[in-house]
Amino acid sequence: MQRLLTDHKIITKTQLEDVTPDACGAGQVRLKLESFALTANNVTYAASGFAIGYWHFFPTGIEGQGLVPVWGTAEVTESNFDDLPVGTRLYGFYPLAEELVITAQADGHGGFVDAAAHRAELPAVYNRYTPVRRGEASEDHMRALLQPLLATSYLLFDWLMDNDRFGAEQIIIGSASSKTGLGLCKYLAEPAERDYKIIGLTSERNRSFVEDLGACDQVLTYDEIDQLPKRSSVYVDMSGNAAVKADVHSTLGAHLKHSSAVGISHWDQFNPQNAVEGVKPQFFFAPAQIAKRREEWGPGVMEKQITQAWKRLAADAGSWLDVRVHNGIGEAAAVYTALADGSANPREGHIITL
Structure with a gap:
């Protein structure tokens, strides 16, 4: 068995x-990966591996x-758990490897969880595995590429609306x-009547790509941050670039009502100790918003909204996403x-097939 x-x-x-593959013990199933996505989200997992706990899911x-x-x-290829016979296909959270052995347990909602002791204290949303039918490979690819990213985008949108945008007149997306950034821009643009502006920040290289999305009222490059309108604002930071964050904070000053840290796609520019002017940045943890909505609305309601939301944007993905398929785990390193x-290229979504 190979792993990266x-x-x-x-x-x-x-x-x-x-x-050598792990043994499959009592109550366990062996899952052989068929395909998985690689995105900037995975870079965030690595960059925040200890801070949030991503390195603890799959100990090496x-x-x-x-x-x-x-x-x-992945497909079940060996099973010591009656509810998951060989041939069952499961979508979920896997290591960058060819196989995973989980300690299976039904979750009571048609899915399963890995009940392994080392995952017990980790966020539940990452421990769930959902049965999926065998259809077109493109269905698996789009689900793996977009569901995790656009789910976070939608949860950010819901969280902003839940907090009345902290009273801001404009929302700035770093x-x-x-994919998570453009998803948030698109969800923010959906309401027919909205009383806030959407501003996208990006590199000069990606400016036309963001403009072509048609979701932002204004697109600025990182060296144009001083052109941000001086009005009440929320900053949603997908990049973790400390210099960009400092520029946004110093430019807006007291106009910045909330600063949210989401991703670390610019992990090499990340400096959590870097002091910034004004409000203190706060980390947004998507599972916390899911847990809040489950408590308020009951189990399953938020999940249905997330599914409807990501599929809504996925239906239009052909205009902003080119899927690139790579064969074999050996191809994963370069991607x-x-x-x-x-x-x-931000237009590309990468899939590794095994």
Whole structure:
């Protein structure tokens, strides 16, 4: 069995490793990955591996080496759990590897969780596995590429509306070319009557891409931050770029009502200790908003809204997403590196098939 190890400290440093597959014990099932997505989201998982706990999902047993989590689809190839016979296909959270053995447990809603002891204290949303039918491969690809990212986009939108946008007249999205960023822009643009402006921040290289999305009222490059309108604002930061964040804060000053940290796509420019003017940035943790809505609305309601929302945007994905399929886990290293060093094309969505 092969897996791609990532250095905890130098997250662009990877190595392909052959290992003996784990045994499949009582109550466990072996899942062979069929395909998974690689996006800037996976870079965030690696960059925040200890701060949020992503390195703890799939322990490697090797000091300083981790398995970056990915979203994908796998097939049960060995089962010691009656509710998951061989041939069942599950969508969920996997290691960047060819196989995973989970301790299966029904979740009471038609899905399953990995009840392994080391995952018990980790966010429940990442421990769930959903049965999926075998259809067109493109269905698996779009689900893996867009469901996790656009789910976060929609949860951000819901959270902003839930908090009445903190009273802001404009919402500024950093790294608007990222899938999560563009998803948020599109959800914010959906209401027919809205009393807020949407401003996308991006690089000069990606400016036309963001403008062509048609969701932002204004698109500015990072060196144009001083042109931000001086009105009450919320900043939603997908990049984690400390210099950009400092510029936004200093430009807007008291006009900035809330600053939210979401992703770290610019992980090499991330500096959590960097002081900024005005409001203190706060980390947005999507599972917390899901938990809040479950308590308020009951189980399953928010999940249905998320599914409807990401499929709504996925139906239009042909206008802003080109799917690139790569065969074999050995191809994953180059794709991951391009995402990590920022050279990846924002129009492209990458799938690894096994």
